[in-house]
Amino acid sequence: MSNEFLNIKNLHIHYVTEEGTVKAVNGVNMEINKGETLGLVGETGAGKTTTALGILRLVPNPPGKIIDGEIFLEGQSILELPEDEMRMIRGNKVSMIFQDPMTALNPVMTVGEQISEVIEIHEKLSNKEAFEKAKKMLELVGIPGARAVDYPHQFSGGMKQRVVIAIALACNPGLLIADEPTTALDVTIQAQVLELMNNLKNEFNTAMLLITHDLGVVAEVCDKVAIMYAGEIVEYSKIEDLFENPSHPYTRGLFGSIPNLDEEVDRLKPIKGLMPDPTNLPSGCKFHPRCPHATEYCKENHPEDTEIAPEHKVKCHIYTGQVKPKGEI
Ligand SMILES: Nc1ncnc2c1ncn2[C@@H]1O[C@H](COP(=O)(O)OP(=O)(O)OP(=O)(O)O)[C@@H](O)[C@H]1O
Numbered sequence: 001m002s003n004e005f006l007n008i009k010n011l012h013i014h015y016v017t018e019e020g021t022v023k024a025v026n027g028v029n030m031e032i033n034k035g036e037t038l039g040l041v042g043e044t045g046a047g048k049t050t051t052a053l054g055i056l057r058l059v060p061n062p063p064g065k066i067i068d069g070e071i072f073l074e075g076q077s078i079l080e081l082p083e084d085e086m087r088m089i090r091g092n093k094v095s096m097i098f099q100d101p102m103t104a105l106n107p108v109m110t111v112g113e114q115i116s117e118v119i120e121i122h123e124k125l126s127n128k129e130a131f132e133k134a135k136k137m138l139e140l141v142g143i144p145g146a147r148a149v150d151y152p153h154q155f156s157g158g159m160k161q162r163v164v165i166a167i168a169l170a171c172n173p174g175l176l177i178a179d180e181p182t183t184a185l186d187v188t189i190q191a192q193v194l195e196l197m198n199n200l201k202n203e204f205n206t207a208m209l210l211i212t213h214d215l216g217v218v219a220e221v222c223d224k225v226a227i228m229y230a231g232e233i234v235e236y237s238k239i240e241d242l243f244e245n246p247s248h249p250y251t252r253g254l255f256g257s258i259p260n261l262d263e264e265v266d267r268l269k270p271i272k273g274l275m276p277d278p279t280n281l282p283s284g285c286k287f288h289p290r291c292p293h294a295t296e297y298c299k300e301n302h303p304e305d306t307e308i309a310p311e312h313k314v315k316c317h318i319y320t321g322q323v324k325p326k327g328e329i
């Protein structure tokens, strides 16, 4: 039996707008094994949320459309599935915590009702049984079951986020997608929520796709990291490798001078220049206009993945030997 839960092959997603076609996701490949957490990191507009929505087939259409590629969940190809089967997969096999979790809760329903609603959709339980299970879910995320009868406004921000996690986990999904799950929380609560997610992942062997700008979060919870730029994964590796040997010039830039797993790592470092216009992406390597090492070759040729160490891939002509770096990378 394969241990693989998610496998994405050559995914392309566009948004067709009046201003032009936004090429949001451009040939993404990604694998996540059971019980493994992959961090998806990149600047705003890189295509992280769009990739996540693609996995759930929730890219708003129009204007969005999956143009090409394949997505497998436990070996099953999902892009061709009828919508009703897809609905069963959402929240059953895969659930997602959205970027703004505070608006994810319904203010006029108790949290217990909201959790049991999800349970009832996917499991044949009576109202009462589902509500009892909802209480257990609350306890699992560190909230007393008795509080199931309370409304969202009666909870603090950190507790609301725990409720959102409880809802996402209510059906014991194989894959949890979390889009910036802790950004809206203060630092101590962030740490608690991350620890909680880590514990749950270990307990249930849940695969996780964690979207974040925060390298501290990556260092704390991820097993692997994918660095995304202009809709492509430009570097992909195990966490230790990435921090010890960041290799793509973009990753090096993000990390600043010398990243260190043990150090207090902070937000991504700003890099000179701007993200390219996604309706008019640069030719060749999409990073070439911002890259200190770029040559004519980079302008003309699109780099494919080069495996520079086991499970460490980089899209950069320096590693194919076509381009000599100008000084240290
Ligand atoms: N509904 C939409 N219509 C048109 N363009 C969109 C739509 N949603 C996203 N885009 C564009 O697609 C590109 C990728 O956006 P996406 O939200 O996936 O990036 P992201 O990496 O999640 O960014 P952030 O870190 O800000 O959340 C951006 O250029 C964005 O403007």
Ligand code: NI
Residues within 6 Å of the ligand: 048, 049, 050, 099, 179
């Ligand atoms: Ni996003």
